[in-house]
Amino acid sequence: MLIDAHLDLAMNALEWNRDLKLSVSQIREREMGLTDKVDRGKGVVSLPALREGKVGLVVATQIARYVEKGSSLPGWHSPEQAWAQSQGQLAWYQAMETMGEMVQITDLAGLENHIQLWNDQKIKSAEKPIGFILSLEGADSLVNIDFLHKAYTNGLRALGPAHYGPGRYADGTGTTGKIHPQGLDLLREMDSLGMILDITHLTDVGFQQAMELYQGPVWASHHNCRSLVDHQRQLTDDQIKQLIARGSVIGGSLDLWMVVPNWVRGVSDPLRDGAALEKIIDHYDHICQLAGNADHIAIGSDLDGMFGKEQSPYDLETIADLQNLHPLLAKRGYSEEDIDKVLHNNWLRLLRKAWK
Numbered sequence: 416m417l418i419d420a421h422l423d424l425a426m427n428a429l430e431w432n433r434d435l436k437l438s439v440s441q442i443r444e445r446e447m448g449l450t451d452k453v454d455r456g457k458g459v460v461s462l463p464a465l466r467e468g469k470v471g472l473v474v475a476t477q478i479a480r481y482v483e484k485g486s487s488l489p490g491w492h493s494p495e496q497a498w499a500q501s502q503g504q505l506a507w508y509q510a511m512e513t514m515g516e517m518v519q520i521t522d523l524a525g526l527e528n529h530i531q532l533w534n535d536q537k538i539k540s541a542e543k544p545i546g547f548i549l550s551l552e553g554a555d556s557l558v559n560i561d562f563l564h565k566a567y568t569n570g571l572r573a574l575g576p577a578h579y580g581p582g583r584y585a586d587g588t589g590t591t592g593k594i595h596p597q598g599l600d601l602l603r604e605m606d607s608l609g610m611i612l613d614i615t616h617l618t619d620v621g622f623q624q625a626m627e628l629y630q631g632p633v634w635a636s637h638h639n640c641r642s643l644v645d646h647q648r649q650l651t652d653d654q655i656k657q658l659i660a661r662g663s664v665i666g667g668s669l670d671l672w673m674v675v676p677n678w679v680r681g682v683s684d685p686l687r688d689g690a691a692l693e694k695i696i697d698h699y700d701h702i703c704q705l706a707g708n709a710d711h712i713a714i715g716s717d718l719d720g721m722f723g724k725e726q727s728p729y730d731l732e733t734i735a736d737l738q739n740l741h742p743l744l745a746k747r748g749y750s751e752e753d754i755d756k757v758l759h760n761n762w763l764r765l766l767r768k769a770w771k
Contacts (some may be wrong), residue, residue: 526766
């Protein structure tokens with residue numbers, strides 16, 4: 416079984432209007448001729464494809480940004496609207512649960528039961544629900560900190576305070592700002608609830624604030640290495656070392672601009688530029704060299720995270736092809752034990768410690 420720690424499933428269902436119960440090919444066919452988004456007809460994720468690839472557990476997001484007047488970023492004009500959007504996404508996950516397509520995982524008992532189900536060889540993968548751990552990407556939709564408790568009651572177990580641009584609680588990718596005072600209060604409240612802090616998208620200053628303040632479990636759900644692809648969105652070697660010291664896990668993102676250097680969105684081509692799935696192992700190798708082991712690398716693909724085939728590895732037709740990481744890692748000299756860590760055990764270790 417594989418674990419993928421970052422998929423924007425509900426965003427794709429509601430904002431891209433994709434029926435994720437269908438196969439990837441059926442979703443692409445439905446989008447033929449549509450031009451409203453650059454990745455129309457190029458998606459790689461669906462629930463059947465997850466089952467085909469034995470991706471039995473995912474960290475699934477809610478995401479809804481608030482933007483101030485004049486912002487060039489897409490988003491909602493009030494926190495209340497953003498909250499409503501996030502609740503629509505929650506309703507979609509709940510509908511998938513009702514239909515038996517997915518099952519929410521919120522505690523250790525649920526986690527262990529789900530792992531046991533997916534390890535049961537008597538049941539076909541096609542008949543198993545996809546487990547999901549609910550995460551909030553960017554905290555803008557929390558109208559105030561009281562709303563964190565509403566979200567926690569609904570099963571939210573991980574949270575990243577920032578996304579792109581300036582945020583209500585923390586500034587994110589593309590900025591140099593800090594975690595704001597109400598964001599620091601949010602971290603303290605998350606800590607009291609035992610939530611997992613996702614440091615993805617924080618600025619360098621925000622990363623340091625979070626690492627110094629937060630006492631609970633920390634992960635980087637979808638992040639790569641700045642020393643290989645030089646951008647503020649990536650982790651510096653010092654940041655990686657801090658995460659290693661905390662026992663954190665870093666999920667490798669497959670968004671190609673974060674994987675291969677000098678990628679130009681809308682210009683670069685996966686096949687022409689040799690952007691294969693194996694390229695993510697360069698980032699894994701780098702983290703392993705800093706750590707001296709393979710205990711801190713895993714999958715956080717971000718596939719269909721506002722991009723599709725045009726910005727995914729050329730040899731990945733659907734998310735089911737994540738299974739090809741196994742032979743690729745073996746080719747690089749990773750042991751079977753270390754491959755299991757990458758595919759699922761590192762995330763499981765962190766979750767079991769966080770939820771003990």
